[in-house]
Amino acid sequence: MSSDHSPLDDHGQHVASPKLYVAIFAALLLGTALTVVAAYQDFGHLNLPIAMLIACAKATLVVLFFMHVKYSTPLVKLMMPTAIVFLAVLLSLLACDYLGRMMPVTP
Amino acid sequence: MSTIASDSVAAAHELDHEPLDESLDYINASYGMRSWLLTLDHKRIAILYLCSVTFAFLLGAVFAAMVRIELLTPAGDFMQAETYNKVFTMHGVMMVFFFLIPAIPAVLGNFLVPLMIGAKDLAFPRLNLASWYLYNLGIAFTLYAIATGGIDTGWTFYVPYSTQWSTSNVIPVGLGVFIIGFSSILTGLNFLVTIHRMRAPGLTWFRLPLFIWAMYATSLVIMLGTPVIAITVVLLALERIFHMGFFDASLGGDPVLFQHLFWFYSHPAVYIMILPAMGVVSELISTFSRKRIFGYEFVAFASLAIALIGFLVWGHHLFVSGQSVYAGLIFSALTMLVAVPSAVKVFNWMATLYEGSVSLETPMLYALGFIGLFVIGGLTGVFLGTLGLDVHVTDTYFVVAHFHYVMVGGTIMAYMGGLHFWWPKISGKLYPEFWGKISAALIFIGFNLTFFPQFVLGYLGMPRRYWSYPPEFQVLNVLSSAGASILGIGYLLPLIYFIWSMRYGKDATENPFGATGLEWRTSSPPPTENFAVTPTVTWEAYDYSSVPMPEVSGG
Amino acid sequence: MADSASTSHGGAPPVAHQFATARQQREAANLGMWFFLVQEVLFFGGLFTVYAVYRFRFPEAWAEASRELDVKLGAINTAVLITSSLTMAMAVHGAQLGKRSQQMVSLLLTLALGATFLGIKAIEYHHKWVEHLMPAPGFQFHGASSGPEVGHARLFFACYFVMTGMHALHMVIGFGLLLWLLKNAAAGVYSGAYNTPVENVGLYWHFVDIVWIFLFPLLYLVHPR
Numbered sequence: 001m002s003s004d005h006s007p008l009d010d011h012g013q014h015v016a017s018p019k020l021y022v023a024i025f026a027a028l029l030l031g032t033a034l035t036v037v038a039a040y041q042d043f044g045h046l047n048l049p050i051a052m053l054i055a056c057a058k059a060t061l062v063v064l065f066f067m068h069v070k071y072s073t074p075l076v077k078l079m080m081p082t083a084i085v086f087l088a089v090l091l092s093l094l095a096c097d098y099l100g101r102m103m104p105v106t107p
Numbered sequence: 108m109s110t111i112a113s114d115s116v117a118a119a120h121e122l123d124h125e126p127l128d129e130s131l132d133y134i135n136a137s138y139g140m141r142s143w144l145l146t147l148d149h150k151r152i153a154i155l156y157l158c159s160v161t162f163a164f165l166l167g168a169v170f171a172a173m174v175r176i177e178l179l180t181p182a183g184d185f186m187q188a189e190t191y192n193k194v195f196t197m198h199g200v201m202m203v204f205f206f207l208i209p210a211i212p213a214v215l216g217n218f219l220v221p222l223m224i225g226a227k228d229l230a231f232p233r234l235n236l237a238s239w240y241l242y243n244l245g246i247a248f249t250l251y252a253i254a255t256g257g258i259d260t261g262w263t264f265y266v267p268y269s270t271q272w273s274t275s276n277v278i279p280v281g282l283g284v285f286i287i288g289f290s291s292i293l294t295g296l297n298f299l300v301t302i303h304r305m306r307a308p309g310l311t312w313f314r315l316p317l318f319i320w321a322m323y324a325t326s327l328v329i330m331l332g333t334p335v336i337a338i339t340v341v342l343l344a345l346e347r348i349f350h351m352g353f354f355d356a357s358l359g360g361d362p363v364l365f366q367h368l369f370w371f372y373s374h375p376a377v378y379i380m381i382l383p384a385m386g387v388v389s390e391l392i393s394t395f396s397r398k399r400i401f402g403y404e405f406v407a408f409a410s411l412a413i414a415l416i417g418f419l420v421w422g423h424h425l426f427v428s429g430q431s432v433y434a435g436l437i438f439s440a441l442t443m444l445v446a447v448p449s450a451v452k453v454f455n456w457m458a459t460l461y462e463g464s465v466s467l468e469t470p471m472l473y474a475l476g477f478i479g480l481f482v483i484g485g486l487t488g489v490f491l492g493t494l495g496l497d498v499h500v501t502d503t504y505f506v507v508a509h510f511h512y513v514m515v516g517g518t519i520m521a522y523m524g525g526l527h528f529w530w531p532k533i534s535g536k537l538y539p540e541f542w543g544k545i546s547a548a549l550i551f552i553g554f555n556l557t558f559f560p561q562f563v564l565g566y567l568g569m570p571r572r573y574w575s576y577p578p579e580f581q582v583l584n585v586l587s588s589a590g591a592s593i594l595g596i597g598y599l600l601p602l603i604y605f606i607w608s609m610r611y612g613k614d615a616t617e618n619p620f621g622a623t624g625l626e627w628r629t630s631s632p633p634p635t636e637n638f639a640v641t642p643t644v645t646w647e648a649y650d651y652s653s654v655p656m657p658e659v660s661g662g
Numbered sequence: 663m664a665d666s667a668s669t670s671h672g673g674a675p676p677v678a679h680q681f682a683t684a685r686q687q688r689e690a691a692n693l694g695m696w697f698f699l700v701q702e703v704l705f706f707g708g709l710f711t712v713y714a715v716y717r718f719r720f721p722e723a724w725a726e727a728s729r730e731l732d733v734k735l736g737a738i739n740t741a742v743l744i745t746s747s748l749t750m751a752m753a754v755h756g757a758q759l760g761k762r763s764q765q766m767v768s769l770l771l772t773l774a775l776g777a778t779f780l781g782i783k784a785i786e787y788h789h790k791w792v793e794h795l796m797p798a799p800g801f802q803f804h805g806a807s808s809g810p811e812v813g814h815a816r817l818f819f820a821c822y823f824v825m826t827g828m829h830a831l832h833m834v835i836g837f838g839l840l841l842w843l844l845k846n847a848a849a850g851v852y853s854g855a856y857n858t859p860v861e862n863v864g865l866y867w868h869f870v871d872i873v874w875i876f877l878f879p880l881l882y883l884v885h886p887r
Contacts, residue, residue, distance in 0.1 A: 100431025
């Protein structure tokens with residue numbers, strides 16, 4: 001059931017160490033500070049992608065470690081990526097409409 | 108059977124203990140309203156759903172009858188125009204949300220999924236019961252809306268009419284739809300976990316019946332699509348109550364955004380309707396050809412492909428909405444793609460029939476009818492997916508005919524076929540085969556008479572949702588209404604003889620049709636725990652060498 | 663671990679009749695929660711979609727409107743919620759090891775942090791009410807009641823309130839779940855043999871945290887000055 005080499009306890013569950021949790025917590029706080037600092041810089045069109053990148057990194061840490069996905073079955077590992085893919089489908093095909101409305105249609 | 112001993116057995120059943128007396132089946136395991144209304148047995152919950160969706164169907168049929176009566180004459184003389192708007196809206200709402208989407212999953216799926224995989228119940232029996240109660244809560248809000256004046260926006264709730272101009276009961280119906288969406292999500296969740304984790308020993312994925320593959324694909328669509336309609340209905344309600352501006356062009360909002368969000372669910376929703384139907388048809392074609400489905404793996408993967416591609420095509424409902432032409436091109440191309448896995452299934456069913464030992468029992472008649480009518484409905488869908496043609500026939504009766512061919516000629520035919528096929532398992536009784544064939548014939552004839560003229564009407568230009576029309580369209584409309592009466596009789600007959608059979612029907616054996624599938628290796632009806640001993644599966648799907656010959660044949 | 667006052671005495675969990683083993687039951691419950699979270703992603707995803715459309719269409723108006731939000735309060739709230747995820751993870755850890763007092767302290771802290779978050783949100787909502795920024799008739803922006811910039815700013819606040827409101831609603835539901843866990847933890851129900859509810863509520867709570875991780879930059883940091 002576990003895909004890394006951490007020991008399982010008697011009940012087949014992976015018990016993470018509190019030290020790991022605190023480390024992740026610190027990384028998340030750091031990421032938050034980074035987000036705020038980056039927002040006040042002017043990266044032009046890159047401001048949004050940078051903010052989203054940091055948010056994705058934070059979310060990944062929460063999913064992998066707080067939500068134990070790193071130690072879960074392949075099926076569970078597929079769950080969030082699948083949901084994101086379908087959300088991406090919604091956003092990208094919608095973008096085809098909204099971007100397309102700005103493009104000229106030759107008569 | 109209602110002795111003191113069986114009362115204590117009944118009590119044990121309600122506490123989910125092992126059955127003490129295996130001659131009891133799930134129907135007579137315990138008595139009384141409470142034992143049914145508070146049941147955790149997936150088979151009883153399926154019966155509860157059967158009652159609910161039948162009620163919804165009959166109510167939706169009443170609204171349909173009102174529509175067809177009005178359309179007998181060109182003038183709007185049976186009811187007011189505003190009333191007509193409410194009638195077709197409520198027909199759509201009842202049929203789509205409260206019948207077509209839940210019917211096969213919640214009735215046949217709930218009953219059969221655990222049986223087909225050799226499990227004792229679904230993974231979460233209490234969620235299953237909760238989902239039935241949510242269905243009832245949803246329909247209660249909708250009935251309240253109907254009783255207090257109805258709703259006139261069309262089942263599609265397009266803005267800004269539904270948010271700013273309609274004075275009808277939009278919010279209660281929206282609430283009903285939201286709640287039933289949650290009911291649907293719980294069902295899908297239950298099926299996914301059950302199929303993943305509770306298959307009997309030896310039952311690998313490629314030994315599963317194709318109905319299970321179909322329910323799995325359907326459940327994926329439910330989980331990914333339904334939440335979007337839920338949030339859309341919330342936004343609709345907030346817009347209507349608080350005028351927040353999401354879809355109000357005067358504030359910068361975009362009414363077409365509503366359509367995008369609505370159809371992102373509602374197009375996959377039609378695959379929620381058709382995938383289970385296709386799963387039923389696979390079972391029927393195989394059993395009544397006494398042959399393994401040709402290209403089993405292709406059919407299984409086609410279900411997943413339909414589920415996936417079905418999420419990519421919603422914009423074909425928006426071709427004339429103001430959506431960008433470029434998006435229209437992309438959606439049109441993707442729409443062509445979604446026809447491919449459906450066609451794969453049809454070819455595989457035909458190949459199964461070829462050189463099969465075909466017998467024409469009632470369920471097989473429905474399955475064959477499905478194939479023909481679904482092909483017509485599906486192909487006309489491809490016509491509609493063609494941008495140029497769609498501009499001509501959109502919002503006409505051509506569209507109405509298309510979706511009734513797939514939903515009624517497709518889903519409802521399969522549902523009827525499945526009800527007949529599994530009726531012996533569900534009730535322990537045989538339905539009368541003669542009347543079964545008569546009803547199937549009446550339904551097929553009535554259906555085509557009702558809806559084929561509508562293709563012509565649409566192409567000639569009769570708009571949908573109109574309560575009056577030019578006199579030159581009357582002949583076709585009269586044919587359509589006549590067909591609807593025949594169709595109505597065709598649906599009423601099974602309602603009568605199924606109920607009749609519960610009292611007077613012949614007792615069914617374990618496997619009257621000589622079908623494969625674990626559900627046919629337990630009694631009819633099954634005991635509460637489904638199997639006396641959990642089976643270990645060592646044979647492939649549709650292995651007819653391991654089952655007896657059918658006992659029921661011909662009339 | 664040997665101190666009976668601080669350990670849970672939960673033994674072998676009751677296995678429902680449809681499951682063959684406790685492990686199958688646990689895996690099923692876990693999978694069920696994950697499937698539920700998948701649909702939650704799409705539920706909030708609908709709101710993110712609406713946000714994306716209107717931010718794309720009205721970038722300047724949205725930058726202006728976003729500046730009405732208090733970045734400090736938003737950042738504090740983000741830190742509060744992240745901390746509550748830590749305490750939640752510690753509660754799950756405590757349940758896995760059968761440590762009753764760790765479970766209870768962690769759950770209480772999680773509740774307190776969650777309440778702090780909602781309290782700060784209430785303060786922010788109150789500010790918006792006072793400043794006529796509720797997206798309803800009566801909305802005013804920079805002194806004006808009508809005009810394109812006002813309409814577009816109103817759309818920003820519509821997204822702000824619906825997204826944070828839906829998030830807050832999910833937190834309130836989370837509260838109920840946490841209180842239920844607390845009651846059971848106090849009774850020593852959870853242990854290494856049986857801690858599925860704690861794990862699953864943890865998944866739910868972390869998910870709610872992740873939603874906020876995205877909401878904070880999208881709503882508060884569009885283009886702060």
